[in-house]
């Protein structure tokens with residue numbers, strides 16, 4: 133913004149709407165408020181929107197980071213009534229109608245909280261220190277570097293036990309993220325590892341998927357779960373159900389059935405919790421770590437403050453008494469609905485209650501296999517795989533991202549290769565053996 137443009141923005145005679153977080157929910161709000169009589173300030177600690185459903189493909193070297201991320205400035209550039217500030221919100225001050233951030237305070241008339249969720253280790257500090265997470269681009273790049281580093285290390289190790297530990301990849305949580313990640317790593321074993329790490333016995337690489345539930349993809353239909361298990365089995369993923377990970381350190385994890393697994397790499401995909409910001413404690417549901425909201429996404433007890441997406445817990449929707457699932461479709465629909473209500477209020481109309489339209493669930497498991505629950509039916513195999521691809525490409529934020537993803541997928545499909553296998557920023561695991569300088573053994 134030039135000084136004149138900034139002044140023009142600041143002098144807009146509209147109420148100031150501060151949106152915290154430009155994920156699926158926040159971005160939907162911003163896009164729908166563009167050109168409307170509101171002065172909108174989008175705050176995000178990152179400078180880009182991240183399409184989280186495809187993060188696992190960045191982590192497994194199928195897609196480059198920039199094909200699933202989109203800079204906020206590209207989005208808001210053409211929107212004269214919207215400004216972006218890269219800022220981490222640290223406290224909400226409802227009495228002063230302002231939020232505190234690392235770059236200063238921002239006053240609001242309307243506050244929309246859409247800061248999403250963080251990884252939930254369910255209080256297990258040991259695991260929080262040891263396990264890798266998959267919630268952001270940088271974490272996906274860490275996983276990519278980690279498995280490539282482990283492969284390179286394995287090429288020079290002589291000790292059989294060290295070698296096996298290096299090639300044991302443990303994923304905790306058999307929800308969509310865990311299942312998709314496991315499938316993608318298994319694909320790498322049967323293609324890249326076999327062909328390009330020729331001196332290594334690729335069969336030594338193990339992918340172990342652990343979940344305390346009795347089936348994979350617990351939130352899907354039983355048919356989809358059974359199909360997913362079948363596909364994982366075909367790919368050689370070891371699925372261990374009904375067991376809980378108790379703890380771990382730099383070279384092993386322990387399970388509640390008394391067993392343990394030697395591994396350098398544990399990826400935690402077992403759950404998320406709301407990314408609360410201090411200041412609205414009275415509205416927090418402790419069990420879910422989310423803000424309690426009414427049917428209009430108003431935060432309970434805080435007029436003028438709304439919460440949408442993963443961070444919001446709406447228990448008033450009779451179809452979802454424990455709150456809506458923390459998925460992108462809920463976030464997008466709540467963002468859209470909230471703006472609809474803001475515009476209704478402007479016209480003197482009553483707001484309408486939110487009702488979630490469940491469009492189904494899908495997960496992909498390696499090349500050519502996916503499961504889709506949609507319209508009361510469950511689909512599997514290649515049909516589901518195509519459906520999965522179409523839906524994900526269509527939902528990407530920009531045309532460039534769609535083209536990049538399509539080209540990468542086409543190349544991978546034809547070449548059978550995960551090409552983006554670059555260790556750009558070596559992964560250094562704090563306080564563990566992996567952080568030791570890489571030393572080849574004689």
Ligand SMILES: Cc1cc2nc3c(=O)[nH]c(=O)nc-3n(C[C@H](O)[C@H](O)[C@H](O)COP(=O)(O)OP(=O)(O)OC[C@H]3O[C@@H](n4cnc5c(N)ncnc54)[C@H](O)[C@@H]3O)c2cc1C
Pocket residue numbers: 152153154155156157158175176177178180181182184185186187188219220221222246247248249266267308309407409440441442443458459460461463494
């Ligand atoms: C690996 C993975 C795979 C997934 N796959 C699917 C899928 O296939 N289908 C599906 O429907 N859902 C999927 N989800 C869930 C889906 O991504 C989330 O439900 C969705 O992103 C929630 O949207 P949101 O806008 O509430 O939060 P987010 O999209 O998480 O956005 C939150 C934003 O807030 C910002 N932020 C956080 N804290 C602060 C702060 N203090 N100050 C400023 N900014 C802040 C973040 O940088 C981020 O940009 C997946 C999630 C993950 C992690």
